[in-house]
Amino acid sequence: MPELPEVETTRRGLAPHVEGRRITGVVLRRPDLRWPIPREVAELLPGQRIEQVRRRAKYLLLDTQAGSALLHLGMSGSLRVLPAATPVKAHDHVDIELDDGSRRVLRFTDPRRFGCLLWQPPGATHELLRDLGPEPLSDAFGGDYLFALSRGRKAPVKTFLMDQKIVVGVGNIYAAEALFEAGISPLRAAGKVSRDRYALLAAAVKRILAYAIERGGTTLRDYINPDGQPGYFELELSAYGRGGEPCPRCGRALKQAAIGQRATVWCPHCQK
DNA sequence: AGTGCCACCTGTGGGC
DNA sequence: TGCCCACAGGTGGCAC
Known part of the structure; x- marks a missing residue:
């Protein structure tokens, strides 16, 4: 979707x-x-x-x-x-x-x-x-907000980021992309991510979503916009759907595994 | 309250 | 070519 x-x-x-x-x-x-x-x-x-x-x-x-x-x-x-x-x-x-x-x-x-x-x-x-969380592109969403809500949470930060009660709109593709850009392992407990790193993550979420909107969304399989045109963001995805391929940053193989029943791709070397 | 898991449903692509 | 299985962008509801 x-x-x-x-x-x-x-x-x-x-x-x-x-x-x-x-x-x-x-x-x-x-x-x-x-x-x-x-x-x-x-x-x-x-x-x-x-x-x-x-x-x-x-x-x-x-x-x-x-x-x-x-x-x-x-x-x-x-x-x-x-x-x-x-x-x-x-x-x-x-x-x-x-x-x-x-x-x-x-x-x-x-x-x-x-x-x-x-x-x-x-x-x-x-x-x-x-019970929905704030819009990710609004001022109500940011690193301090994520930091505050995540204290004590043991769930993986990727699961946390995809929880629509925390922040809306971030699904499986953009969660993987934002975590890659922020250099945060999707497996890390949400409560163990520092304030500084949440600032990076929030900024990555905003940047990636805004850019994807600008490019008309991501096309996988069958997504088309109301004018019947595909989106153009797919070719620019760094992590999602690239398990086994070289990390765009360090060149080592991207890892793929399931987190919370959802396929996740990340670079174990660049994302800690 | 937070967490993990299942369910819903159809189409597609890969492996054999 | 055809069959079978695994998997796909989401999320409410349930049991713990």
């Missing part, structure tokens, strides 16, 4: 095509995503105008006066704006039809169905958004 840069790239690609448009209909072909799509989506969205497309963590929100559609792309989800006549393919679960004079639809596709489409009433905050 999409980590934060891919979701943000999706948001940016979508916004100009859907903001200000009125929804003329909602087609639910396969409502059994991670959770059932609630009835409000089909009952309240038609007739509404999409005022704004927002992102919080890896969630997207389509705001209307009646409430907000809350989307998560899971591991394999994508959103695209297409001509209404575009043939429907397998795993095209939802169409949100737009009246913009050119008959287009916002189509939600998700082969694995780990994603979701939920509903947030006006003024409410959905339960799933309630």
